[in-house]
Amino acid sequence: MVSLLKVPAPVKELFDKFPVEQYPAVKQLTPDTKKEIVNRNYSFSVSSDDKTNGLVTFKLGTYNVYHLDDNTVLATDPLCLIAELALSIKNNIKLPKLNNDKSDSNRNSLFLLSHHANSQGFLPIYVEEENHKKSNRLIKDSQSIDEILLSRVQSSSELMLITLVDNVVYDFWITSVLFEFSKEVQQEIFTFSTSSQQHYVNSWGIDTLLSQLLTRNAFDLRNPAITKQYQNDPYSILTKRLPKYGKAVDFEKERNGKEFAHAMENLNSILVKRGTTFFNGDSKPGLLDVKIASYITLVQKYGPGTVIYDVVQRYESLVKHADSVIQFCS
Numbered sequence: 649m650v651s652l653l654k655v656p657a658p659v660k661e662l663f664d665k666f667p668v669e670q671y672p673a674v675k676q677l678t679p680d681t682k683k684e685i686v687n688r689n690y691s692f693s694v695s696s697d698d699k700t701n702g703l704v705t706f707k708l709g710t711y712n713v714y715h716l717d718d719n720t721v722l723a724t725d726p727l728c729l730i731a732e733l734a735l736s737i738k739n740n741i742k743l744p745k746l747n748n749d750k751s752d753s754n755r756n757s758l759f760l761l762s763h764h765a766n767s768q769g770f771l772p773i774y775v776e777e778e779n780h781k782k783s784n785r786l787i788k789d790s791q792s793i794d795e796i797l798l799s800r801v802q803s804s805s806e807l808m809l810i811t812l813v814d815n816v817v818y819d820f821w822i823t824s825v826l827f828e829f830s831k832e833v834q835q836e837i838f839t840f841s842t843s844s845q846q847h848y849v850n851s852w853g854i855d856t857l858l859s860q861l862l863t864r865n866a867f868d869l870r871n872p873a874i875t876k877q878y879q880n881d882p883y884s885i886l887t888k889r890l891p892k893y894g895k896a897v898d899f900e901k902e903r904n905g906k907e908f909a910h911a912m913e914n915l916n917s918i919l920v921k922r923g924t925t926f927f928n929g930d931s932k933p934g935l936l937d938v939k940i941a942s943y944i945t946l947v948q949k950y951g952p953g954t955v956i957y958d959v960v961q962r963y964e965s966l967v968k969h970a971d972s973v974i975q976f977c978s
Contacts, residue, residue: 686750686751687750688759688760688761688840689707689750689757689758689759689760690713690721690744690746690748690750690757690758690759691744691748691749691750691752691755691756691757692735692736692739692741692742692743692744692748692755692756692757692758693741693742693743693744693745693748694741694755703778703779704776704777704778704779705753705754705755705756705776705777705778705779706735706756706757706774706775706776706777707756707757707758707759707774707775707776708723708728708731708732708735708757708758708759708772708773708774708775709759709760709761709765709766709771709772709773709774709775710723710724710725710728710732710758710759710760710761710771710772711723711724711725711728711760711761711763711771711837711838711839711840712724712725712760712836712837712838712839712840713744713758713760713840714836714949715746716974716978718745718978719745719746719747720743720744720745720974720978721743721744721745721746721758722743722945722974723758723772724836724837724838724946724949724950725771725772725837725838725946726818726821726939726942726943726946727771727772727790727794727864727865727942728771728772729942729945729946730797730938730939730942731772731774731793731797732758733933733938733941733942733973733974733977734797734935734938735756736977737932737933737938737976737977739756741756742977742978743974743977743978744757744758754779760840761773761840762840763838763857763860763861766789766790768789768790768860768863768864769857769860769861769863770790770860770861770863770864771790772790772793773787773788773789773790774786774787774788774789774792774793775787776788790864790865794814794865797935798810798935800935801934801935801936803928806927806928806934806935806936809915809918809927809936810935810936810939812911812914812915813911813915813936813939813940813943814865814939815870816904816907816908816910816911817908817911817939817940817943818865818867818943819867819870819871819904819907819908820904820905820907820908820956821943821946821947821956822861822862822867822871823871823874823900823901823904823905824951824954824955824956825837825858826858826874827901828953828954828955828956829950829951829954831854833950834854834858835854836950837950838854838857838858838861839853839854839857855878858878859878859879862874862875862878871900871904872896873893873896873897873899873900874897874900874901876888876893877897905955905956905959908956908959909959912959912960912962912963912966913963915940915963915966916963916965916966919965919966919969920965925969925972926969926972926973927940927969932976933972933973933976933977937969937973938973940966940969940970941969941970941972941973941974942970944960944966944967944969944970945970945974947960948960948967948970
């Protein structure tokens, strides 16, 4: 009886004579991959009073960046830009410049990432590690970043205004992105690869990205009708066919616009009455300044031709304030 575990003699003879070739391990990072990583990295400027002392390095993951006339690099999404500016102020380092050394891995930097880098499907994401011990890595998502920033605010009046920005201003920014910004602008904000080869991939994936973005900062809880428009489960598909659904979406859009206009009017009035460069009256911007400036800056960049842009243009003091915050960090 032939054993099932015994190798047949002809097969054994073949493999005994067959030359065995040992191939080297496949490199994890090819030259092209390394180049791509460097190109997606934007280093913060080195400062003599950098509070990290070069012992700890952070990378802030963001969707995309654009640069100002002086080559200062800014994140294209408000929450990513808020984190970028806050880190600059906290660590006494200047914002990234196009001509900064990108190849130094021991420098703090902005890093372009896909939204898939976070299991929740949205950015920013913060990664911190010790330079001498790469295994010690700290990772924080968007919510954790904001919680840390808020924990440093001691003024109750400032916290109240920050809550206004986090809810009202954020909601109308997202509403504008969804309903007024073109697909091209959406892709410019949320995708870092805008090459012709990636055009169709980006076009196909942008709706999925936006649908995941709706759960960030609890937008979906405050705007259930708008959120349902990007959901494709059977219940949502059926609900969207009802006449009252369209009215609910229109109501949320109109409400968000009115509340945003009212918020801008109040914030502008407060700044003018205080007569200071920054809302906190200090020599450097606080978290409220950083948050307001981030939205105003990006509305100026991506909003021309939209309602949100027209509202912002009414308040020259807020526009100048945003410029002052960016200049302080640059």
